[in-house]
Amino acid sequence: MNIEDITIKKLATLSKLEFKEDEVQEIKNNLGEILTFMENMKDISFEDTTTPISNSSVLREDIHIQKEFDDAFYENNKNIENNQFKLPTVL
Amino acid sequence: MRTTLEQSLKLSKEELKELNVSIDKKSSSTSFGGYVEQLKKIPLKKLDRLGIPIAIKDNINVSSWEMNCGSKMLDGYISPYNATVINNLKKNGFVPFGVTNMDELAMGSTTDTSIHGRTTNPHNVECVPGGSSGGSASVVASGHAIAALGSDTGGSIRQPAAFCGVVGFKPSYGHVSRYGLSAYSSSLDQIGPITQNVTDAAILYDAIKGYDDLDSTSCNIEFKSTYKNLNKTEKYTIGIVKEYVEQCEPDLKEDIYKSIEKLKSDGHTIKEIELFDTKIAISSYYIMATAEASSNLARLDGVRYGYRYDNPKDLEEMYVKSRSVGFGKEVKRRIMLGTFVLSSGYYDAYYKKSKEIQKYVKSKFKETFNSCDLILMPVAPTTAFKFDTELSPLEMYLNDIFTISINIAGLPGMSIPIGKDSNGLPTALQFISKEQDEQKIFNCGLNLEELVNYQSDIINEGDI
Numbered sequence: 412m413n414i415e416d417i418t419i420k421k422l423a424t425l426s427k428l429e430f431k432e433d434e435v436q437e438i439k440n441n442l443g444e445i446l447t448f449m450e451n452m453k454d455i456s457f458e459d460t461t462t463p464i465s466n467s468s469v470l471r472e473d474i475h476i477q478k479e480f481d482d483a484f485y486e487n488n489k490n491i492e493n494n495q496f497k498l499p500t501v502l
Numbered sequence: 503m504r505t506t507l508e509q510s511l512k513l514s515k516e517e518l519k520e521l522n523v524s525i526d527k528k529s530s531s532t533s534f535g536g537y538v539e540q541l542k543k544i545p546l547k548k549l550d551r552l553g554i555p556i557a558i559k560d561n562i563n564v565s566s567w568e569m570n571c572g573s574k575m576l577d578g579y580i581s582p583y584n585a586t587v588i589n590n591l592k593k594n595g596f597v598p599f600g601v602t603n604m605d606e607l608a609m610g611s612t613t614d615t616s617i618h619g620r621t622t623n624p625h626n627v628e629c630v631p632g633g634s635s636g637g638s639a640s641v642v643a644s645g646h647a648i649a650a651l652g653s654d655t656g657g658s659i660r661q662p663a664a665f666c667g668v669v670g671f672k673p674s675y676g677h678v679s680r681y682g683l684s685a686y687s688s689s690l691d692q693i694g695p696i697t698q699n700v701t702d703a704a705i706l707y708d709a710i711k712g713y714d715d716l717d718s719t720s721c722n723i724e725f726k727s728t729y730k731n732l733n734k735t736e737k738y739t740i741g742i743v744k745e746y747v748e749q750c751e752p753d754l755k756e757d758i759y760k761s762i763e764k765l766k767s768d769g770h771t772i773k774e775i776e777l778f779d780t781k782i783a784i785s786s787y788y789i790m791a792t793a794e795a796s797s798n799l800a801r802l803d804g805v806r807y808g809y810r811y812d813n814p815k816d817l818e819e820m821y822v823k824s825r826s827v828g829f830g831k832e833v834k835r836r837i838m839l840g841t842f843v844l845s846s847g848y849y850d851a852y853y854k855k856s857k858e859i860q861k862y863v864k865s866k867f868k869e870t871f872n873s874c875d876l877i878l879m880p881v882a883p884t885t886a887f888k889f890d891t892e893l894s895p896l897e898m899y900l901n902d903i904f905t906i907s908i909n910i911a912g913l914p915g916m917s918i919p920i921g922k923d924s925n926g927l928p929t930a931l932q933f934i935s936k937e938q939d940e941q942k943i944f945n946c947g948l949n950l951e952e953l954v955n956y957q958s959d960i961i962n963e964g965d966i
Contacts, residue, residue: 419838426796426841427803427821428834441835442842444896449785449852457858471715486580487807496805501817 412446414439507649507702510554511595521648522548522555525599529646534622536631536640536647538570538601541618546600555599556591556706557641557650560616561608561684562693564588564598571684572606572616572634575828576808585682586717587651587693587710594709602637602650606830607799608686610634611661611901614889615832622889623666625927629886632662638696639666643958649697649706653683655690656787657881657905660917660932663696664881667919667928667958669947670696671703674937675912676721678707679714685798687791688719690909700918700947704729707940723938731941734948740765740933741775741874746904751884753923758880758931761920764953765878770946773874778866780903786859787906788899789843789852796840802828835895864911871936876946878931880904881917885927904932914940918947919956928956 419435419442430438490497505513505521513521526546535541538560547567548555558564561571563581565588570576588598603621605613613621613636621636623629624644631640635652639662642650652659654672663670671694678693685691695706708729714720740762747758766772804810804824811823829837843852870877882901893901908915915934923929933943933950 418842422838422841422845425845426834426837427800427825428829428837429822429826430834438835438838441895442839444894445788445839445899446842448781448896449789451779451781452785452855452859453851455782455859457862471718484582487578487582490810498805499814499817499820 412443412450414443414446504645504698505648506698507554507705510648511705515552518552518554522552522599525555525647529600529641532644532646534624534627534640534644534646535619536602536621536637536644538603538618538637541603548599549597551592551597553592553595553597555648556596557600557602557638557647558588558598559635559638559650559652560601560604561653562587562651563682563684567598567601569601569684570617571608572604572618573829573833574617574809575607575802575825577617577828578809579807583682586679586714588682590710590712596706596709600641600647602635602641602652604637605634605832607684607795607833608634608653608655608658609795609832609836611657611898612889613637613640613662615830617830620889623886623927625667626886626925628888629927630665630889632665632886634658634662635670635696636662639663639668639670642666642668642696642698649695649702651693651706651710652696653691653693654909655686656791656909657902659694659696660881660905660915661902663917664919664930664932665886665928667922667930667956668696668698669700669703669919670694670917671707671943672908672915673707673711674721674914674940676719677711677725677914677938677940679712679717679720681714681716687794688798689794690791700916700944700951701729701732703916704732704944721938728941728944732948733945734952736942736945736949737769737771738875738942738946739771739773739873740946741773741870741877743777743877743879744774745776746780746879749883749903750880751923754880754883754885754929757921757923757929761931761950761954762878765946765950768949768953775870775874775877777870778863778907780907782859783863783907783910784899784903786856786863787902787910788839789856790860790910792836792840793844793853794840796837796844799833799837804828832895860910863907867907867911867913868936875935875942877934879934881930881932885923885925885929908934913937914943916943916947918950919958920950920954921956
């Protein structure tokens with residue numbers, strides 16, 4: 412399957428990734444090869460399916476628990492002020 | 503003589519202390535790089551608590567330990583909590599002891615993509631240990647750990663276990679809590695044991711399994727002891743997919759057929775069966791797994807923990823640069839693929855189709871288990887291959903042809919070593935049972951272990 416540059420750029424934007432020019436070509440080729448292989452699925456049709464996994468999510472009661480952040484939490488990010496993460500400006 | 507997990511249950515406190523010291527000492531001098539600490543040249547992580555030591559894969563949270571999942575993106579991340587499996591280990595007298603290396607974010611089959619460096623196969627350091635739980639398999643195979651935990655999304659316990667000549671078990675989906683396991687593909691991930699033998703796998707599996715309130719996909723069923731119910735004399739009807747065995751390289755194929763003959767001579771019924779074209783299962787797996795991964799890895803954005811790009815001009819640049827620098831090639835490739843199959847215009851053709859295939863694969867297995875107790879299959883088409891073998895990403899994915907369908911169907915599977923090829927590399931096969939029927943795998947595995955009498959020849963720097 413032939414993937415266009417514009418598709419790679421769109422996917423990169425959605426994925427919050429960026430690629431250099433030479434990387435774009437490589438990823439185009441890789442994805443193209445993989446998606447061509449996956450064409451083997453297209454001609455196979457199956458009976459109408461329900462969910463294939465027998466487990467289902469068990470809902471539990473929504474109970475509010477006040478949790479204090481321990482030291483390990485703060486160790487992971489020094490960019491905290493007033494219990495908020497400090498980030499670069501949006502605009 | 504190596505200490506097994508079963509033997510370590512009977513050790514006194516003094517003997518246990520000696521054992522822990524011995525592992526520490528042995529691991530400080532290794533060249534295999536199974537532990538992250540070995541690659542970083544720091545002491546093995548341990549708790550301030552005596553217990554039977556279990557090596558832990560670098561994607562399982564242990565409170566106050568650094569957990570990187572082999573990725574720069576989680577550089578400096580300190581776990582603020584224990585995964586449920588860690589709490590379960592502690593309740594049963596085991597303690598986490600050392601962090602094992604892995605492919606970045608569990609995406610790979612070589613343990614060569616970790617930010618910490620590569621782990622080698624103890625049988626031949628020019629060969630891969632398999633992945634993504636290659637570190638766990640390597641430390642158990644090399645005698646640097648009694649047992650280890652790994653995780654399996656598409657074969658990441660079973661394939662490295664096969665390549666390293668140890669036992670690797672992937673439980674039925676939902677039998678072991680995923681709370682505290684760094685998510686790759688949430689509907690496929692499972693934590694499981696990597697051990698020296700089947701009995702040890704049963705002991706470790708018993709310690710970690712069980713219902714967990716904190717994991718909404720956890721099975722709320724009655725769990726019986728696998729270890730106490732081990733019975734190597736039970737005879738089963740075992741389905742063999744000859745077409746799969748024929749795809750293996752010659753030495754591996756020969757060992758598998760020899761094992762089948764041994765099982766037959768010992769009273770098991772061997773039956774030839776047909777399953778499905780492995781290519782469609784591969785396609786389905788890589789669509790579902792990458793789709794879920796692209797969603798799960800969206801949380802790694804440099805905001806709350808892990809790597810954050812220095813001095814970005816704005817928030818958008820922070821996200822993009824942090825992720826582009828923080829993730830390796832393979833991870834980025836899978837995120838892109840996952841994003842593609844979920845995107846508008848392609849969702850029906852790819853993701854929806856992959857779910858149909860999942861249902862088909864599950865139903866084929868269910869149908870087969872109406873007439874068989876177990877299925878015997880290869881784990882991989884080859885034994886451990888050399889590092890730097892030139893394989894395209896697709897060719898690498900095709901190495902997973904025999905493992906991924908078990909994950910798609912949520913079934914349990916165990917890799918057992920059965921011999922060595924002409925290069926001295928381990929050969930292995932896997933048993934699969936229907937959901938929640940793992941006792942048969944363990945029983946038959948124990949029987950096979952005795953019949954093949956596989957002996958690892960890796961004894962170095964003294965035993966533990």
